[in-house]
Amino acid sequence: MNAIAQGIMTETGHDEAGPLLDVRGLRTEFVTGAGTVRAVNDVSLTVRRGQVLGVVGESGSGKSVTARSILRMVPEPGRITGGEVQFEGRDLLALSEPDMRALRGSEIAMVFQDPQSALNPVLTVGYQIAEALIVHGAGKRTARSRALDLLRQVGIPDAERRIDDYPHQFSGGMRQRVVIAIALAGSPSLLIADEPTTALDVTIQAQILRLLGRLRDELGIAVLMITHDMGVVAETCDDVVVMYGGRVVEQGPVEVVFARQEHPYTADLLKAMPRLDTGAQVRLPAIPGMPPDPAALPPGCAFHPRCRLAEDQCRTAVPGLTPQGGKGQSAACWVTGRGVPIPPLDAVPGEAGARAGTGGAPLLQVRDLRVDVGSGRRGLFGRPEPVYAVDGVSLSVAGGETLGLVGESGCGKSTLARTIVGINRPAAGEVTVGGAAAGTPGGARALRSAVQYVFQDPYASLNPRRTIRQSLDEALEMRGVPRPERAAEASALLRRVGLNDTHLDRYPHAFSGGQRQRIGIARALAVEPKVLICDEPVSALDVSIQAQIINLLESLRDELGLGYLFIAHDLSVVRHLSDRVAVMYLGKIVETGPVDTVYTTPQHPYTTALLSSSPAPETTARERDRIVLTGDLPSPKDPPSGCRFRTRCPIGPLAHPERRVCVEREPVLTETPAGQLAACHFAGEMAELAGRR
Amino acid sequence: MTTIDTTGGTPESAAPRRGGDGALRRYLAALRTPRGAAGAGLLGALVLLALLAPALFPGGYDEQGSGGLAGASAAHWMGTDELGRDILARTVYGLRTDLSLLLTAVPASAVIGTLMGLSGVLSRWLGAGMQRLLDVILGFPGIVLGMSVVLVIGTGWLALFASILVIGLPLFGRQARAGLQIEQEREYVLAARVLGVRRRTVMTRHVLPNIVDPIVVNAAVYMVVAIFIEAGLSIVGLGIQPPIPSLGAMLNTGARYLEVHPAYVMGPGLVLLLLTLAFTLLSNALNKAVLRK
Numbered sequence: 001m002n003a004i005a006q007g008i009m010t011e012t013g014h015d016e017a018g019p020l021l022d023v024r025g026l027r028t029e030f031v032t033g034a035g036t037v038r039a040v041n042d043v044s045l046t047v048r049r050g051q052v053l054g055v056v057g058e059s060g061s062g063k064s065v066t067a068r069s070i071l072r073m074v075p076e077p078g079r080i081t082g083g084e085v086q087f088e089g090r091d092l093l094a095l096s097e098p099d100m101r102a103l104r105g106s107e108i109a110m111v112f113q114d115p116q117s118a119l120n121p122v123l124t125v126g127y128q129i130a131e132a133l134i135v136h137g138a139g140k141r142t143a144r145s146r147a148l149d150l151l152r153q154v155g156i157p158d159a160e161r162r163i164d165d166y167p168h169q170f171s172g173g174m175r176q177r178v179v180i181a182i183a184l185a186g187s188p189s190l191l192i193a194d195e196p197t198t199a200l201d202v203t204i205q206a207q208i209l210r211l212l213g214r215l216r217d218e219l220g221i222a223v224l225m226i227t228h229d230m231g232v233v234a235e236t237c238d239d240v241v242v243m244y245g246g247r248v249v250e251q252g253p254v255e256v257v258f259a260r261q262e263h264p265y266t267a268d269l270l271k272a273m274p275r276l277d278t279g280a281q282v283r284l285p286a287i288p289g290m291p292p293d294p295a296a297l298p299p300g301c302a303f304h305p306r307c308r309l310a311e312d313q314c315r316t317a318v319p320g321l322t323p324q325g326g327k328g329q330s331a332a333c334w335v336t337g338r339g340v341p342i343p344p345l346d347a348v349p350g351e352a353g354a355r356a357g358t359g360g361a362p363l364l365q366v367r368d369l370r371v372d373v374g375s376g377r378r379g380l381f382g383r384p385e386p387v388y389a390v391d392g393v394s395l396s397v398a399g400g401e402t403l404g405l406v407g408e409s410g411c412g413k414s415t416l417a418r419t420i421v422g423i424n425r426p427a428a429g430e431v432t433v434g435g436a437a438a439g440t441p442g443g444a445r446a447l448r449s450a451v452q453y454v455f456q457d458p459y460a461s462l463n464p465r466r467t468i469r470q471s472l473d474e475a476l477e478m479r480g481v482p483r484p485e486r487a488a489e490a491s492a493l494l495r496r497v498g499l500n501d502t503h504l505d506r507y508p509h510a511f512s513g514g515q516r517q518r519i520g521i522a523r524a525l526a527v528e529p530k531v532l533i534c535d536e537p538v539s540a541l542d543v544s545i546q547a548q549i550i551n552l553l554e555s556l557r558d559e560l561g562l563g564y565l566f567i568a569h570d571l572s573v574v575r576h577l578s579d580r581v582a583v584m585y586l587g588k589i590v591e592t593g594p595v596d597t598v599y600t601t602p603q604h605p606y607t608t609a610l611l612s613s614s615p616a617p618e619t620t621a622r623e624r625d626r627i628v629l630t631g632d633l634p635s636p637k638d639p640p641s642g643c644r645f646r647t648r649c650p651i652g653p654l655a656h657p658e659r660r661v662c663v664e665r666e667p668v669l670t671e672t673p674a675g676q677l678a679a680c681h682f683a684g685e686m687a688e689l690a691g692r693r
Numbered sequence: 694m695t696t697i698d699t700t701g702g703t704p705e706s707a708a709p710r711r712g713g714d715g716a717l718r719r720y721l722a723a724l725r726t727p728r729g730a731a732g733a734g735l736l737g738a739l740v741l742l743a744l745l746a747p748a749l750f751p752g753g754y755d756e757q758g759s760g761g762l763a764g765a766s767a768a769h770w771m772g773t774d775e776l777g778r779d780i781l782a783r784t785v786y787g788l789r790t791d792l793s794l795l796l797t798a799v800p801a802s803a804v805i806g807t808l809m810g811l812s813g814v815l816s817r818w819l820g821a822g823m824q825r826l827l828d829v830i831l832g833f834p835g836i837v838l839g840m841s842v843v844l845v846i847g848t849g850w851l852a853l854f855a856s857i858l859v860i861g862l863p864l865f866g867r868q869a870r871a872g873l874q875i876e877q878e879r880e881y882v883l884a885a886r887v888l889g890v891r892r893r894t895v896m897t898r899h900v901l902p903n904i905v906d907p908i909v910v911n912a913a914v915y916m917v918v919a920i921f922i923e924a925g926l927s928i929v930g931l932g933i934q935p936p937i938p939s940l941g942a943m944l945n946t947g948a949r950y951l952e953v954h955p956a957y958v959m960g961p962g963l964v965l966l967l968l969t970l971a972f973t974l975l976s977n978a979l980n981k982a983v984l985r986k
Contacts, residue, residue: 418883422886422887423886448887448889449889452887452888453884455883455884456880460881461880461881463881463898463899463902463903465902465903466899474885474888475888478888478889478890524884
């Protein structure tokens with residue numbers, strides 16, 4: 001399959017493009033001791049030539065198993081029990097294993113989620129790409145030159161030199177490019193990408209998505225993209241398939257589905273996502289409950305326990321996928337199938353009046369904090385080199401107020417948070433709580449009772465060997481609650497976060513991710529803190545659960561007058577929750593101010609690029625000019641001179657070589673005409689370039 | 694475990710026990726599996742046999758009869774050794790010696806090794822120093838190490854005890870340190886620190902219960918290794934000294950009469966086999982139970 005032939009095929013026009021892959025009635029089951037798990041249940045989907053099909057769903061929806069079933073690579077003890085997979089006129093399920101093996105990699109290739117483990121760490125990337133070529137019959141010499149071409153094609157700068165590097169010498173985004181190069185080695189006509197950008201930062205995600213789009217346009221490669229992110233679907237896919245409980249509940253062209261949903265799950269999921277362009281006037285309309293356990297699916301429509309339209313028929317009979325709505329759209333719903341429109345959700349008011357007054361004296365103050373995360377190991381000569389992950393950061397949080405802290409991984413936001421609560425030691429600067437410095441013994445105690453931490457990973461933040469009661473008791477004991485009163489306090493705490501007494505004596509493994517996060521919040525609240533530091537509290541959760549936790553955090557803040565330092569990489573979540581926002585880059589805050597001002601008129605080019613890179617769940621956003629940053633975050637070991645952002649800045653010396661000031665002088669946070677503080681010599685220059693209002 | 698009473702108590706006294714309770718319950722569950730039950734039953738029978746030795750053989754282990762190296766008879770079921778002593782009686786008393794070593798030296802080694810591994814909590818230097826010390830121990834082959842112990846404190850039960858203890862230290866010390874390093878970064882450990890829980894409590898409540906599983910499994914595995922350390926040192930004559938019997942020492946002497954009197958080595962050999970089998974079954978069952986958690 002070569003590029004020219006592909007090009008001719010795509011010229012037939014997008015609408016007429018015939019099916020490349022046609023899956024009909026696919027069923028995959030896992031026979032386990034606890035019974036048969038129907039992970040993929042009667043799934044049908046079509047990938048058209050040169051098109052991108054998005055398969056979207058929450059954990060346990062069967063989207064990944066569907067992809068692996070297509071390649072007949074279902075992990076043990078899974079078995080494909082029915083259906084057919086037509087690929088260019090052949091039924092893949094009927095092929096012999098040698099034929100199937102020849103097809104994998106050459107005609108259908110796969111890109112995995114985690115570029116870290118998809119590459120062999122002891123082989124050079126060039127060898128790994130060449131290996132893919134040699135497997136499919138290339139000579140050694142041609143394999144190497146083709147490997148070089150592929151590396152250039154996926155945008156690895158300086159490919160001649162880097163071809164003999166090992167995977168660890170590449171950053172995460174670059175590694176994912178190498179993985180894509182390997183997938184392209186066999187000139188496949190279909191690429192199956194399983195959450196290709198989930199492990200990557202938003203600016204890197206934008207690079208990879210742009211690359212996949214380019215491959216489709218230039219080589220005519222069709223892509224089956226598996227994702228949980230509606231924003232990624234809206235921005236990159238031509239068609240979308242929404243999965244829930246092992247079945248397809250809705251499918252159709254992206255423009256049609258995003259304009260008008262025919263399944264209540266799709267409709268409510270889109271409504272439950274926080275948006276980049278509106279603040280927190282209303283609570284998110286969260287879908288109640290949680291995604292079903294694939295081993296114990298509810299009878300009838302799997303969504304009925306969470307559905308606001310459910311009626312008797314939904315509880316007993318499974319609805320089939322029938323054409324309804326716009327052109328090419330179909331959905332599996334008894335109610336909308338009769339032509340009943342999905343009623344709009346009642347807006348839940350944000351209890352704006354009930355909100356405890358924000359502002360006042362700041363409860364938590366951080367001044368010029370520097371944190372050295374160097375190994376402390378001495379070199380052969382001289383003193384150890386300090387590595388400042390946080391380099392001179394100041395911020396403050398008042399009661400009832402949320403300060404959002406955004407930045408990419410490695411920018412130092414978690415280190416900052418951990419230093420505030422005393423897990424890491426500051427190298428300079430100070431943290432004060434209600435006026436007392438945290439460095440002093442009295443201040444340390446004040447800090448612990450006033451500032452608590454909500455962790456990112458709900459599966460790691462609770463001791464698996466201790467019941468919920470024991471975990472809460474420990475915190476209550478620290479507050480000095482006498483033992484007889486702890487039982488009542490613990491159940492009050494659980495009720496406060498939406499759980500109940502029956503949960504108290506269970507172990508963490510009995511809970512879902514969202515419930516564990518609630519328990520983590522309850523433990524943090526047990527000492528009656530005034531400030532909560534939330535370190536990516538929703539990023540490990542399913543989309544429908546995210547909204548529930550965000551709502552919980554909001555109502556706790558408003559009822560208890562808590563101040564939040566809310567750390568996240570998801571800009572729309574920060575927008576929804578925050579009053580003020582601080583953008584962090586390589587250990588420094590580059591822009592900070594009221595959230596609406598920063599989001600609508602970003603002054604620092606990095607903020608502009610972050611906002612522009614964030615995928616939005618709407619198809620109109622596709623047309624905007626996106627600012628995709630080049631390169632990766634530099635190492636804090638050796639930060640660039642002058643402005644730290646200059647190595648990636650679209651308005652810095654890269655684009656304007658005459659701007660020496662960016663190299664020579666470090667910008668400081670100064671007030672801009674728009675009202676917020678930004679640390680840029682040319683602040684505001686990109687505000688009008690931003691794709692959004 | 695789930696009532697309010699048990700969750701009470703001061704953290705210092707109640708927490709470690711409570712963590713242990715949870716672990717203990719899983720270990721007991723392991724003993725209910727077929728493999729675990731077989732291992733525990735076999736070990737129980739051997740311990741019972743060893744305990745009952747004085748009752749079963751009122752003559753003791755060094756009652757000399759008339760004929761040396763006699764074959765099996767009604768009076769001596771497995772015959773007699775070169776001095777006319779009953780081989781069966783000596784085997785059972787030898788088992789007594791071996792069990793007394795294993796069941797004390799291995800747990801002692803596990804506890805001391807674990808403490809050495811966890812010493813890094815007190816100071817980074819201490820922890821690193823302990824690891825280097827363990828590296829030194831690991832650098833010597835077991836037999837050489839045992840010989841040096843014998844050189845210092847002379848032969849006998851105590852020397853074997855010390856050898857088994859010292860040789861096992863790196864196994865447990867490294868396991869504990871690896872576990873500690875993983876647990877220290879766990880979010881629930883950080884959460885406890887942010888709450889202001891004392892370091893000692895964090896260790897006993899959050900770290901130790903979560904690293905104890907591999908250590909217990911290793912201890913069961915090390916029981917088997919310890920049997921061979923005893924046998925090995927005894928075979929080169931550095932173990933238990935005559936006339937006290939040990940299984941290894943009997944194998945050592947019996948090997949000389951292998952051709953004339955094969956039953957001499959078969960008795961202690963069979964008991965060693967059963968002992969090894971019992972501990973292997975137990976460690977397998979524990980390992981499975983721990984993995985399944």
